[in-house]
Amino acid sequence: YKGDYAHFTLKEISEQPDTILRCGGDGGAVEQMAGEIRRAGTAYITGSGTSYNAALVARHVMSKYADTRLEPIIASELPHSPFSAGEGSVFIAVSQSGESADVIDAAAIARDSGARIVSIVNMRTSSLARESDVVVGMNCGPEIGVAATKSFTSQLGIIYKMADIIGGGRAGADFAAVSKAISGILSDHAGIKKLAGELRDVTDMYVLGRGVHYPMAAEAALKLKELTYVHAEGIPGGELKHGPLALMGPGVYAVIMNPADSTYEDTLTGAREIRARGAKIIGISDKNSDVYDHWVELPRVGESSYPLVEMVPVQLLAYYLALEKDTDPDHPRNLAKSVTVR
Ligand code: F6R
Numbered sequence: 406y407k408g409d410y411a412h413f414t415l416k417e418i419s420e421q422p423d424t425i426l427r428c429g430g431d432g433g434a435v436e437q438m439a440g441e442i443r444r445a446g447t448a449y450i451t452g453s454g455t456s457y458n459a460a461l462v463a464r465h466v467m468s469k470y471a472d473t474r475l476e477p478i479i480a481s482e483l484p485h486s487p488f489s490a491g492e493g494s495v496f497i498a499v500s501q502s503g504e505s506a507d508v509i510d511a512a513a514i515a516r517d518s519g520a521r522i523v524s525i526v527n528m529r530t531s532s533l534a535r536e537s538d539v540v541v542g543m544n545c546g547p548e549i550g551v552a553a554t555k556s557f558t559s560q561l562g563i564i565y566k567m568a569d570i571i572g573g574g575r576a577g578a579d580f581a582a583v584s585k586a587i588s589g590i591l592s593d594h595a596g597i598k599k600l601a602g603e604l605r606d607v608t609d610m611y612v613l614g615r616g617v618h619y620p621m622a623a624e625a626a627l628k629l630k631e632l633t634y635v636h637a638e639g640i641p642g643g644e645l646k647h648g649p650l651a652l653m654g655p656g657v658y659a660v661i662m663n664p665a666d667s668t669y670e671d672t673l674t675g676a677r678e679i680r681a682r683g684a685k686i687i688g689i690s691d692k693n694s695d696v697y698d699h700w701v702e703l704p705r706v707g708e709s710s711y712p713l714v715e716m717v718p719v720q721l722l723a724y725y726l727a728l729e730k731d732t733d734p735d736h737p738r739n740l741a742k743s744v745t746v747r
Contacts, residue, residue, distance in 0.1 A: 414550035414632070414727075414734040418720045422588040424545035424555045425713065426580055428562035434541040435563060438497070438523050439570040441539055442473060445495035449520070451480045451511050452499035453744065455553035455627060459499055459560035461620035462712055466564055469617075470709065471572030480507040483514060490520035498524045501548055501556040502743035503531020510747065512536060525563055527556050550735045551742050552631045554720050557624065558587075561713055576709050583713045586704040590717045597718055600687065600699050601725030607658050610635050611649065611679075612719075614662035615642040615672050617712055622662045625719040629660075631737045632723040633730050642668070642675045650678060657684035660719065664703060664711035665692035689718055 410416035429435040442448050450460040460477040467473040475497070478486065490496055496515035500508045503526040512522050512533060524537040527545055534540045543559035565578035610629055614622035623639035630637045640649050653659070659679045663672045669692065676686045676696045688697035691705045701718045703711070727734040 412550065412724070412735045414552060414554065414724055417548055417550050417555045418717065418724060419591055420546070421555050421558050421717060422584045422591070425558050425562050425584050425587065427544040428559040429566050430542050430544055432566065434539065435566045436570060437539045438525075438541050439567050441495045441521060441523050442567070443571065445493060445521070447491060447494040448473065448475050448497065449478055449490065449494065449515065450475045450497040450499065451478045451483065451508060453480045453505050453507050455557050455624060456499040456501060456505075456508070456560065458620050458624040458627065459557060459564065460497075461623070462561055462617055463497075463564040465617040465620070466568045466576060466709075466712075467571070470576035471568040473568075473571055478511070480505065480511040483511040488514065488518070490515040490518040492519040494520040496520035496522050498522060498533055498537070499560055500524065500531070500533050501527045501543065501553055501560075503528045503533035504743040504745055505533075506745050506747045509533055509536070525560060527559070549742075551737050551740050552628060552723075552734070554628075557716060558713060565710075565713065577707050578710055578713065579707060582706055583710055586706050586714045587717050589704045590714065590721075594718070594721050597701060597721045598725045600701070601722055601729050603699075604658060604726050605729045607635055607656070609652070609656070610637040610658045610660060611652070612637060612639045612660040612662065613642045613645070613672060613675055614639070615668040618662040618664065618668055618672070618715070621712055621715055622660075624716060625660060625662060628716075628720055628723040629726070631740065632727040632732065632734050634732060634738070635726070635730075642672045645675045645678060650682070653679045653682040653684045655683040658687060659684055660687045660689060661697070662715060663688050663690040663692075664708075664715060665690060666708045666711060689715055
């Protein structure tokens with residue numbers, strides 16, 4: 406039920422101050438997952454689309470704050486890779502629906518080659534959940550909009566909780582503060598709506614980020630392409646000069662995922678290169694810069710917590726740009742909420 410919202414997508418984006426507080430339930434299942442990883446020789450993590458982007462964030466967060474190596478694998482690539490999980494390994498499958506055929510198949514291959522299966526799912530009665538040794542619930546309620554929004558922040562929240570359990574609190578996720586920060590973005594987003602109006606005729610967008618903000622950039626680009634049908638690409642900031650700079654010019658917009666952490670200055674350098682070619686820069690950051698043509702202000706949160714908030718303004722931008730472009734945000738063409746085909 407959409408209530409007062411024009412679309413489920415907007416409703417679900419707006420629920421995030423609440424859903425981020427519910428991810429992982431009472432923590433018991435996250436503890437169990439942490440135990441599985443501690444005992445495992447090798448830990449893999451898989452998913453498709455948005456859930457795979459969350460897996461890439463997980464690799465950064467677990468390595469940086471919990472000294473734990475996770476090996477991400479795209480679910481649909483696993484059957485075509487020389488993969489054997491090995492006895493004593495753990496295989497984490499991330500899936501909102503728990504019904505993605507690619508993820509279910511990947512988990513089956515992992516199980517057959519010796520891994521224990523831990524799933525991070527929203528739908529607890531799903532096929533994937535049934536076939537898992539441990540199930541961690543996103544608990545964000547039904548996600549009806551085809552594009553994943555609140556489930557993504559819940560996936561990240563669970564990963565931060567797990568990192569804090571294994572790393573002794575170094576991920577430092579303060580969920581109350583994160584929830585408040587997301588509320589702040591939602592309650593004051595007139596600027597994002599206005600920016601969507603300016604972007605009405607855009608056909609090409611690039612999203613840049615470094616470090617953990619690279620998978621965030623990939624997720625931002627995925628949201629933009631699904632909801633608006635604009636050509637959008639995520640690029641690791643440092644890779645610009647290795648090719649993509651050839652595409653920058655007037656009419657192009659580049660979104661810079663640029664929280665004020667150790668990646669800030671290096672990412673700005675890339676933005677300057679883009680701007681010098683006549684493209685426009687949208688900076689998603691808690692720190693302004695004269696390089697930005699548009700500054701989308703992020704609230705200040707603890708440095709490690711940026712990924713838990715920085716997608717929200719991009720989700721809003723993609724949503725309002727969909728309205729400008731007259732596409733249906735809840736039902737992007739050619740896509741299904743759960744992809745049960747192989
Ligand atoms: C992105 C999107 C898809 C899904 C992907 C995986 O907005 O909707 O990329 O993320 O199909 O779906 P789940 O998480 O249900 O396995």
